[in-house]
Amino acid sequence: MTSAHHQKLRTNREILTSGKSYVSKKKKSHSVEEVLFDKDSRLDFLTGFHKRKVERQKKAQDFIKEQERQMRIEERKRVRDERKKDMEGQLIKLKESMKEVGDYVGSDNENDIDSKEEEEEEEWNGFDEEEESVDKENKNSTDEEGNIKPILRRKTAEETLNFEDETQVEIESLEPNENFEFLAKLNHVKLEKSEKVLNDSINRANKYAKFLGIEDTTNKTNSNKVSKKKKKFRYLTKNERRENQRKANRNKYRK
16 A cells, blocks of 8 residues: 555656646647748749739729719719709790790690591592593693793693602703803893902902901911021030030029
């Protein structure tokens, strides 16, 4: 009994140092594996601070631009809505004022007018046979009278009402009219003096322009070309360059 009791007893030193063995056992049970670093990624992280900073600034600028664009779109939409409301209000006021005066025609009256027009179209049965025969007789009588060509072409009802045939438009070339001199005499216009009248009007216009202070641009440009002469190129001397440099330095320090 005494020997076993002596074996169980521990000294104070063993009791105080037992914590170290406990910690070492815990470390062994929860040990961490070896940490391996990628050299390229490590170098990129250590040398890429400025690059990442520039990327953050660029992203911030893009975000601000997008916000400004959205604000502009919303502003334009708001302005359009306001204009639309103003137009609707003006239309309502206009209708009310027209109703007060009595000139406004509502939808009911418009429908009545459309129905009346449709009824009239249904009742119309076209031209009678008698009218067509009269038109044919008149046409034959005009052909028998002679080969007189009127100035304006007369169209019969058959030509105007023939919707199935295709219409043809003849465009005549602009040629000198034989009756041009006759028309000029009727309007008291002398063709011999046309060029003289044109030149006189141009001269009067030029004099009036000079009176108002507007000169002819072509004459002005030609006079400027004659008056301006090319200046000869000359190099500055050493003293002149030095003086100019002093003046530039003085102005720089004054700022």
